[in-house]
Amino acid sequence: MQNPNKTKSEWKDEPPAIATGSPSNCTPAMPADAGMVLQLAGGRIEACNPRAAELLGLTAEQLHGNSSINCPWQTVRADGSDFPGETHPPMVALQTGKPCSNAVMGFYRPNGELIWLNLNSVPLFRSNEPIPYAVVTTFTPIADPDVASSQPDRSTEKTTVQQPPEILENISDPVFALDRNWRFTYLNPPARQLLSVFAGDPKIGNSIWEEFPEAIGSAFDRAYRLAASGVTASAEAFYPPHNRWYAARAYPTPSGIAVYFQDVTEQKAALTNSIALQLNRNDAVPRITQAPPAATDLKTANTILRAVIDGTSDVIFVKDLQGRYIVANLAAAEWLATTAAAMLGRDDAALFPPEQAQQIRKTDRQVLETGESTIFEEELPKQGQMRSLLSAKYPWRDAEGNILGVIGISRDITDRQRTEVALEASRETARQQLAELDSIYETAPVGLGVLDRDLRFVRINRQLAEINGFSVEEHLGRTVRELVPDLAGEVEPLLRRVIDTGEPIFDLEISGETASQPGVRRTWRENWYPLKDAAGQITGINIAAQEITERQRIEASLRQSQERIKIAQQFAGAGLWDWDLVADKIWWSQEYRTLCGLDPSVLPSYENWLAQIAQTDRARIDREIRLAIENRTPINTEFQIHHPQHGLRWFAALGNTLCDSSGKPIRAVGISLDITDRQRVEAELLQKTLF
Known part of the structure; x- marks a missing residue:
């Protein structure tokens, strides 16, 4: 394996070692006329060979420091559409940890000339690290492909609406994209399959916060907003509505963010169990030093596991059968305002008030007696203040399946609960306001009603029902023509005009007879307003009607x-x-x-x-x-x-x-x-x- 500390100039003609999934490192076969670019984990171009600069019409200095996402040049796909930087092969390889091969890209040189390239991107890994630290991309010139449409006009702006890139469609990891208003603009098949199991198929154009409201304020929320500000961010957290753990990595894009995520519930359970087995078996640490071939691997594994549990804000702990703490992470120690070392060997009676200690021990015994995991909410004091937690406890077993103790993970959900309480209060206020509006609607001194697009009554108050001479119930589902046939010829064309144009009609005077007073000619003054849904589509008409027959008689008498x-x-x-x-x-x-x-x-x-x-x-x-x-x-x-x-x-x-x-x-x-x-x-x- 090559030295990762080499200078940029040392990379120019010597490709770095690449992990391809096999135990040994290898160097990709590269044609003599191929350009090569090295990009670091964030996508920043660190080095290139002379052929790369020659093919792209740029100097090495012009390439260095730029990235696929924020670059001054334009790229297009084989069909002539825009090729956004976040979907370039090197970025996909960095985000998925998998090679991307034989991608076709059109690249506009600084002089405006379009060159077509075949790209191959391979991620680079360091030993025992699952995340790529860099990616190498090789590319060669090819003849112009069959372009589905003419070449894009260089004088126009880049296209922002894209078809799903084939690279993302074919990778196995779930991927979705959000625009700057947090609306889904793309989900690849694995993302749709995973999310639809728990929440139905998310719709393109819907807000992620509407589809997954419980994610508001979560670690995912924070990571996505950080990515939206231009910084790549990661999050790993438990999502209660799905009862699953997810790991997500969010990348900024010109139009929003792209998110690669995985269901890591099984890995999380295995990891926690491994923590207990690796760090706390009485004979684990002593035997590490006695087995030189495996000692380094075990020590490295222990270091990684300790970093994982100490790097999360969730409380993680392991207790033995007597309820004594044998593992506690930094979050657990912070909760009790002590150190992790001070917690080891002590039980809950020594760390919590008696009432809470008894409560904790009760749930521990349930797990030990049933051998089954449990998820529940509890309240525990944190530095003098009661906080709410969502806790998961499950049995810690040895290789033979014998229960050795309890493993627990707890998350502080106090703020989330306060948000839920505030939301419920807001909903209650909305319900009260709706009830008040309903009361006003029913007792208003004017007639009020709602027609659908077929001019059928879907709502009407008692005042308008009495004007028409039918009960409220008799109106619902019936048309204007069925209820007031003498007026239908005059009002139907005007009502249709409101639906077709979206323009209201004010102070319209209508005269005629209704079933309430047959043979009596009466007059009403009406206002009609288009009723629109959230998308701005007209769904019907709001009607406000006031009878002015008596007022007209009085006004005529006064004029006389x-x-x-x-x-x-x-x-x-x-x-x-x-x-x-x-x-x-x-x-x-x-x-x-x-x-x-x-x-x-x-x-x-x-x-x-x-x-x-x-x-x-x-x-x-x-x-x-x-x-x-x-x-x-x-x-x-x-x-x-x-x-x-x-x-x-x-x-x-x-x-x-x-x-x-x-x-x-x-x-x-x-x-x-x-x-x-x-x-x-x-x-x-x-x-x-x-x-």
Whole structure:
């Protein structure tokens, strides 16, 4: 095996040793015209041979430090579609630990020339390490393949929607990809097969957090979010809904993340049992030193196992038949604010309060007596505070199957439980709000209903049901035409328009007869809104209807009364006025303006009213009006005004003062009459009487 500490220049013409799955190392057969690139575990290009730089049209310096995921060049597949970096053969080989052979890739050189290459990537392993530390890729130029479509236009942006790459489709490890909104964009067949056993087939486009809500806040959540920030991350954890252990490795991609994962439940059980067997058999450690050929392997295995159990945040422990701790990881020691060494040889009575110690011993005895594993939730103190744990205990057996003690793994789920409590509280709030909305819906003073796309009632409140003359139950599932046939011809085309266009209709007045009052023509004012689902598709129509038959009758009666008053004012030569004393605002009827010859630009006000009175009467009228208001006495006075067309005209003002509950004047209302003709007749009679 070659020295992994060689410099970059030493790699250029000498390919490193490659582990191919056999016990010995070998060197790949490489054509003389082949380029070769060495990439480290993160995908970073560490070295290349001169032929690689020549084929790619780049210098070694330009290649060094770049990676398949973040590179300044463009690559395409044989069909002309974009070839994303995370699916390049070297990246797949690093992520799966398996070689990728005979992949075809198009590479655009810096001058824009497209060269087609055949790639072979082989992962490199160090002794006793299961994860590749690097990958070697060799590539040779090939003739242009049959391209399903024309070469991609270099002036356009890269395609972001891809068909599943064959490499990922054919590997045995489960793989899925997420976009930046955490939606599934790809699952290879092994991923679909594994996940569908527990959760049904996850759908492309669905959020991973909707498909697997219990993963929120888990180690997987943290790893995926770390990958989304641009850092490769790993996680290994127990997933309670599946009752399984999973190991996942997440890689950042231009469009999100790619995740390679495995079900490691069996390996986890074997590993934990191996920990107990390797580290705690009374004769295990002494015999290691007595067997030189195997000593190094056992010591290495012990070191790896200890690193594994101390590297997890889960509490891991092994107890003998007397309940004494013979293995405890760092997380267990941290839980009790002590050291792992201080726990060894002690039982739970020495480490926990009596009540908790008795509880722990009870579950231990259950495992020892039944020989079966158990998963349960429990509460134990951690540095003075009670915390919730999801614990798994199962028997520790020797090679002959005899029970030697109990193996346990516990996870702190306090935060998850708090989240679940908060979620349940949120759901309860939502249920209460829904109940309130239902109550409002049923007691609303207007008719409310919902139609589906076939114009069938799927919901209706009592108010609208009574308008139509049928019960709520009789409406459900029946169409508008079946219930109100006299209105169907008018409303169906408009309802269809709402469904087809998605545009609401407001303040629509509809008149007709319904079964509730046969022979009576009634009028309703309605508003129709399109009802949409979460995807924005129109699923029906919301209806809000209010009967306005009586209001229209009252409005018509009021208009008739107003017209009569107007006619009466015209014949009587009278005009109405209304003075709001609190706001100091005056209203004049149009007839008053006509009588006085006022220009439309003159605003109603007390000052403008005084201004039209003859100078000889103005001061007197002002005193009389204010005195009548102050004393709450009727207004009854006569005066002359200057009419712009008819000169001096005589007017009489008659009115009353209105007061609030405390007796304060708040309003003065009255009528003004043109009495010019009466004054002339009275003057003539007086003159005849005198002379």
